[in-house]
Amino acid sequence: MFAVIACGRLVQTDFQQVDANKFTLTIPAADKVNHLVFFLTGQCPLPDGAAAAVYLGWPQPPPSPPEPVWSFIGHLTNEKPSAIFKIARTRPQDHDPNHPFLANHFATGSWTDLTCVQVGISIEPVQTVAGMTPPAGTQADSTPTMVAFSQRMLESLVNYLSSFATTPPGAAESYVPMSAVTSSSAIRANLLLLRGGGGLFVSSRLASSAVLSTRPYKLHKLESGPASEAQVTSDEARKYYRDMATVRRMETAAGNLYKEKAIRGFCHLYSGQEACCVGMEAVLDRNDPVITAYRAHGWTYTRGVPVKAVLSELTGRASGCAKGKGGSMHMYNHNFYGGNGIVGAQVPLGAGIAFAQKYREDKRVCVTLYGDGAANQGQVFEAFNMAKLWDLPCIFVCENNKYGMGTAVERAAASTAYYTRGDYIPGLWVDAMDVITVREATRFAKDWCLSGKGPILLEMETYRYHGHSMSDPGTSYRTREEVQSMRQMRDPIASFRQTLLTAELVAEEELKEIDQSVRKEVDEAVQAAKTNAVPDPKELYTNVYSQPPSGQPNYRIRGIDQFTWSAN
């Protein structure tokens, strides 16, 4: 007649009746459990005037006898058939799961598992139970009045929806897409609120903003650098987390599609470098042009191309962002100039775009990205010279992921201090495994350029977990241990998650919710990418020139031989 749920586990109803009115049950691995939900299953109600008192019994570490010490934590009645209790603080303080005698009680020969807790329910008269007070910290926040509850629910809904806000190009403010409002995950989030009594998932303990510190920078020909602290609101935090999680998931999905041969050719994954594109995009807006190299999927997403269009472009569908004609390395969007296959070729292009911004007095910066391998291309230095000579508002960004294909930076470059290789262009070295550090550096750089001081060079020191492309396992030139240790210790998403939880900026449940909705979005995109229509074969001939080339309305592309040509 009783049931208990620990978070993330199946319902347990296996109470043993040890006495006429006493039942017990064991919960394993309870040191990992924070809350327990108790409820009456309704098979038979409690007798009138009776309440079920709930006790927790933690086992004692040796040398004490193994019988548990029981403590009262609360009660259930027919009128209040369910309750949630926080149990973490009821554990005895000296309860160390790493106790040397954890698994074996040699002295008495019995085995004590210190991580289990026993639950005891005793049916007693209501008066008796009402007089018992549970220890502090076991009661979940009691259900507030309807007004307070509704208020919290609405706050949570607003927080949740605002994490989807985007600014369409040319718009003056942000908009939330209807799909976020009407999607089931929005409703589910609010159902969780109701179930949780309004207390668990919208914690009034959560801050709406926090001051986070940035990691140290290195300066080249700069008197001062970006701020060492930054204000981050919980909305912004959710957005960054969501974007990074989406890029990570999307790249994993792309890798899987490649292994299934749904994507062929070349596919360069961005996993591990998410903080760079998300952090920079946090300061840029859609009117600042960006141009990058071939490891472009992450940037394509943050520049506003939905995951579905990115994956469709990879699988060569007509719904792809370049109509399926470009593939992995050539993805484009408004103010996103790609996606470039030839190493280093995009850097002079970026200088040119920056010049156009300056010429039109647009008050925009152009972000030109290249890698550590491309940093040795001659055309990069030609672009630097032109940018500095003409004071172009160009932020050059070297995404240094330590390996140019299979060559470590020390073996390719005489100077690996890429932020100084602009020489006369001031430079900034940024630890790009932290999104807030990247954001503040970008803010500094954007202010620098827009104040007319000319170009600036940012070196984003980051790491890619996968190989150079899908045909490179990524372990022949670096150790697995190195990759593993980067994943475990410096992962941008995990460390940001930890920062948010520590700063109590976002609740863990919300982050899980974001993870789930990201997973759903990417799964749907994968389905679309596999099933959408391929481009019409006549697209082979379109867009070679403007169509038709001016002055030649009857021009047709020749093909194969002098009698075969495009269909139009």
Next chain:
Amino acid sequence: LKLPIASLLLGGSCRSLAARLGPVCLDAASFSRRRLSFGPQFVYTPESADKSLGETSRMNLFQAVTSALDNTLANDPSAVVFGEDVAFGGVFRCTVGLKDKYGKDRVFNTPLSEQGIVGFAIGHAVAGATTVAEIQFGDYIFPAFDQIANEASKYRYRSGNHFNCGSLTVRAPIGAVGHGALYHSQSPEGFFAHLPGIKVVIPRGPIQAKGLLLACINDPDPCFYFEPKILYRSAVEDVPVNGYVLPIGKAEVLIEGSDVHVLREVARLAQSELGVSCELIDMRTILPFDEETVYASVCKTGRCLIAHEAPLTGGFGAELAASVQEHCFLNLEAPVRRVAGHDTPFPHIFENFYLPISAAAWPPSKISLVIELASNWTGWCSERLVYLFSASTSVL
């Protein structure tokens, strides 16, 4: 056979030929099905080496290249090999084991700078050393094009033979492979054919590859050696282990039964279906091309078909066609025809249509002709592929 009859026969026979090769697929479903199953659909048919060259070993094309470089580094103390990623063996494994055998002073990696690589190589060659530089993909050779066009090809001429960079050889993989898309599939030999002063060589198989590469390295003029990357693994032959050279500037007439890839299939089909005997010629050297062999063959047969993978307009086939019609005009029975790539950038998703290696990839509304013939027919091939289409109308 008189021409009008030949053309009627052509129309009918081509349709039956097309029927033999398979149906023409138009719809998107079959397009995507074919796209997903795309792969080299030809089977490489090996040749055998001259017995006098001695002991042989089973090698594919990249191993043949390694063997040639091995011979060079062993016999020429000034020889060096460099390029991106060559030290560990190269992305196509053409230089496997060479660094361990000859040391990192002679086999070394360069940074990612094509213009730097080729300029540096030209300088090294001018100073007298045997230099073999690698450009990782032919598509990446363009930053180096200035060095090639303005320095390498003109050095001897502008210095009045005082200096030259003849000991330079630059290797690059070219050609489509099935999934290369825009920047890993190009065939740039047409651009280089326009530069007097250099030589451009393309092998068709491992035995040819080793002999031609050694010939290029020993050649007193700068040579550009383009390896069709699709053959790296698929072309396997018994290649002589010792060094040997094959002549540069000489085309080779491949007689039925001893040649390679789709061409052979085309010739065989032409013989069996259409009663046509074809003479197939592999140019081997694009620049300077073997005029004698070419003209002699066309004058004998009276008809000429030229095929290459690079786009049609301005491709090397145009030069051959112009030269052939000039020299063999009175012997020609029909215009010289070319079959080549489309005049578009090499596509990402349409590769199967761009290169219909599976023969029936074309919708019937396209007029196409591969074989125009009479009793004898001559086909030219500067690279490896000929496309076979179904003809919806008979064409002259």
